[in-house]
Amino acid sequence: MDTPLPQLNDLLNAYSLRKFKKGQTLLFQGEVPRYAYVVKTGTVKTYNISPLGEEQLVSLSSEYDILPEAWFLGEASVAYYFYEAFTDCTVYAIPREELAKKVSESPEFAHHLLQRFMRLYVGASVHINALEQPRSRDKLVHLLHYLMMRFGKPAGKDSTQIDLRLTHQTLASMLGVTRETIATEIARLRREKVLDYKQQTYTIDKSKLLQLRNDENLISSL
Numbered sequence: 085m086d087t088p089l090p091q092l093n094d095l096l097n098a099y100s101l102r103k104f105k106k107g108q109t110l111l112f113q114g115e116v117p118r119y120a121y122v123v124k125t126g127t128v129k130t131y132n133i134s135p136l137g138e139e140q141l142v143s144l145s146s147e148y149d150i151l152p153e154a155w156f157l158g159e160a161s162v163a164y165y166f167y168e169a170f171t172d173c174t175v176y177a178i179p180r181e182e183l184a185k186k187v188s189e190s191p192e193f194a195h196h197l198l199q200r201f202m203r204l205y206v207g208a209s210v211h212i213n214a215l216e217q218p219r220s221r222d223k224l225v226h227l228l229h230y231l232m233m234r235f236g237k238p239a240g241k242d243s244t245q246i247d248l249r250l251t252h253q254t255l256a257s258m259l260g261v262t263r264e265t266i267a268t269e270i271a272r273l274r275r276e277k278v279l280d281y282k283q284q285t286y287t288i289d290k291s292k293l294l295q296l297r298n299d300e301n302l303i304s305s306l
Contacts, residue, residue: 095178095183095186095193096122096124096176096178099176099177099178100176100177101124101174101175101176101177102121102174102175102176102177103172103173103174104126104169104172104173104174104175105169105172106169106170106171106172107168107169108168108169109166109167109168109169110128110151110167110168110169110175111151111152111163111166111167112163112166113132113133113162113163113164113165113166114162114163115162115163116161116162116163117152117155117162117163117180118177119177119178119179119180120150120151120152120155120156120177120178120179120180120183121150121151121152121167121175121176121177121178122148122149122150122151122175122176122178122183123145123146123147123148123149123151123173123174123175124147124148124173124174124175124176125147125173125174126146126169126170126171126172126173126174127144127145127146127169127170127171127173127248128144128145128146128149128151128167128168128169128170128173128175129141129142129143129144129145129167129168129169129170130142130143130144130145130151130152130165130166130167131165131166131168131257132165132166133166138257139257140257140260141254141257141258142165143204143207143208143211144170144234144235144248146235148200149200149204150183150197150200151167151175152164152165152167153201153204155180156180156183156184170248171248171249203234206233207230207233207234210226210229210230210233211227211230211258213226214226214227214229214230214258214259215259215260220259220261220265220266220269221269221272223259223261224255224259224266224269224270224273225273225293225296225297226297227255227258227259228246228279228286228288228293229293229294229297231246231248231250231286232244232246232288232290232293235247235248236288239287240287242289242290242291243287243288243289243290244287244288244290245285245286245287245288246285246286246287246288247285248285249283249284249285250284250285250286251284252266252267252270253266255270276292277289277292278292278293278296279293
């Protein structure tokens with residue numbers, strides 16, 4: 085993540101912090117938020133519940149992302165989804181009107197947020213593309229590309245580490261497949277040296293992953 089603007093720091097430091105343990109809910113689906121949450125540390129997951137009662141992971145948000153996005157932008161009167169601490173996290177709680185006023189008064193701040201929302205949009209498009217793939221292997225390759233762009237950090241000459249603790253079940257939830265399928269495909273990619281993992285942290289060989297996507301000119305970072 086890029087360093088926030090001084091104006092953003094000035095705004096955030098004026099408001100209280102809230103801490104959530106992993107698994108705690110920040111917002112329930114249909115809830116009317118009292119504040120916009122700006123993530124300071126940790127990761128927040130956004131998810132939906134299917135008619136069959138299965139969790140469907142929509143996205144992951146990290147430092148300086150704003151939640152819930154649609155409510156903050158005035159496009160929704162309630163939270164569209166459930167928002168839960170994916171890891172222990174700390175968030176700023178800011179009245180929407182005050183945050184919106186700061187944005188309108190600062191072109192630099194507005195540009196900063198526009199860049200962030202565009203990154204989220206591009207990441208969401210890649211995630212959707214992953215879901216559209218016919219084979220589970222291709223779904224996973226596209227998803228890993230999305231996660232690499234969104235959360236990756238350099239880990240060597242041509243390696244990127246996804247800085248999240250991702251279980252097979254989490255990946256399965258993001259793709260709508262079974263955990264067993266993910267475990268099988270992860271093992272195959274590991275044998276092919278496309279990735280390695282230890283303690284649920286994945287290190288991706290960027291060139292090999294993009295070769296599997298048949299495009300070495302794709303966006304490499306978000």
